[in-house]
Amino acid sequence: MQCHVIDLGLIDFSQAYRAQQQTILKAFQQRENTLILCEHPSIFTLGRLAQENFFLTDPAAIRQQGISVVRTDRGGEVTFHGPGQLIAYPIFCLPTSLRDLKRFLYKLEEVVIDLLGYFGIVANRLEGYTGVWVKERKIASVGIGVKKWVTYHGLGLNVSTDLRSFSLIKPCGLDVAMTSMNEELKSDIAIAAVKQKIVDQFAQEFDLTIIKTPYDKRN
Amino acid sequence: MTKEIKIPFLGDGITKVTIGAWHHKSGAMIEAGEDLLEVEADKALFNIPCEEKSLLKTILVPQGQEASIGQPVAIVEAL
Numbered sequence: 689m690q691c692h693v694i695d696l697g698l699i700d701f702s703q704a705y706r707a708q709q710q711t712i713l714k715a716f717q718q719r720e721n722t723l724i725l726c727e728h729p730s731i732f733t734l735g736r737l738a739q740e741n742f743f744l745t746d747p748a749a750i751r752q753q754g755i756s757v758v759r760t761d762r763g764g765e766v767t768f769h770g771p772g773q774l775i776a777y778p779i780f781c782l783p784t785s786l787r788d789l790k791r792f793l794y795k796l797e798e799v800v801i802d803l804l805g806y807f808g809i810v811a812n813r814l815e816g817y818t819g820v821w822v823k824e825r826k827i828a829s830v831g832i833g834v835k836k837w838v839t840y841h842g843l844g845l846n847v848s849t850d851l852r853s854f855s856l857i858k859p860c861g862l863d864v865a866m867t868s869m870n871e872e873l874k875s876d877i878a879i880a881a882v883k884q885k886i887v888d889q890f891a892q893e894f895d896l897t898i899i900k901t902p903y904d905k906r907n
Numbered sequence: 908m909t910k911e912i913k914i915p916f917l918g919d920g921i922t923k924v925t926i927g928a929w930h931h932k933s934g935a936m937i938e939a940g941e942d943l944l945e946v947e948a949d950k951a952l953f954n955i956p957c958e959e960k961s962l963l964k965t966i967l968v969p970q971g972q973e974a975s976i977g978q979p980v981a982i983v984e985a986l
Binding site: 735736737761762763764787788789790791792793818819830831832833834835836 | 917918919920921925927928942945947948949950951952953954956971
């Protein structure tokens with residue numbers, strides 16, 4: 689299966705969402721797979737059915753600080769995105785053999801677990817709690833949308849994220865400590881190195897032939 | 908012809924979903940292939956289309972409620 693990789697760099701959530709929507713149309717029309725990588729300026733996002741009472745601070749107060757709070761069309765509860773968190777949006781046309789939501793989510797977790805292993809971090813799943821953990825600390829969150837068995841949204845992996853913003857919420861609706869690769873390794877990891885490795889891991893997990901594609905931000 | 912819209916098979920181990928959002932109200936005309944509703948299972952929000960051009964007659968399960976795989980959630984009339 690071929691897959692384009694597009695690196696949007698640091699991009700507003702809403703602009704990246706428009707890029708996802710355009711890419712989904714290409715997936716419908718041309719059966720084209722794309723992996724979008726990016727980081728977002730600070731923003732809290734909620735899944736479609738997410739409960740606002742998982743905010744520990746009034747969302748209005750958060751907005752007054754200039755941080756957006758946006759509800760979007762993915763599964764899952766509230767989470768935080770910010771610089772240093774690697775976002776991967778796999779826009780994948782799932783073949784019949786992979787049209788199984790739990791299995792797809794499992795494979796996203798596997799991408800991150802294997803990637804972290806490469807960098808010397810032993811990561812795990814917690815049964816009943818989708819996402820990737822280092823012992824009982826959460827390092828990556830997952831939440832997807834699916835239309836006509838084309839996936840969108842995806843995962844957020846804390847590489848060098850400022851974790852303090854997570855204290856304003858119950859991340860994913862849980863009383864949980866968040867962590868990052870920098871925290872676990874007690875050293876600074878270049879996000880560029882993590883981006884390269886996550887592409888390799890996606891290619892391995894989903895049996896992809898990777899095509900790197902420049903993205904025209906005028907689109 | 909009247910048809911039921913049912914929650915499709917979404918994978919092994921998924922027996923129930925929560926209705927995420929209805930994209931239309933009762934009485935609306937739905938184009939062929941247009942998404943009718945979203946359902947949430949685990950951390951996935953899955954869009955269910957209406958395959959044929961239809962009139963949405965009745966919503967059987969509102970947003971926020973649970974439904975089982977295979978359960979009818981709407982009645983439509985294909986045009």
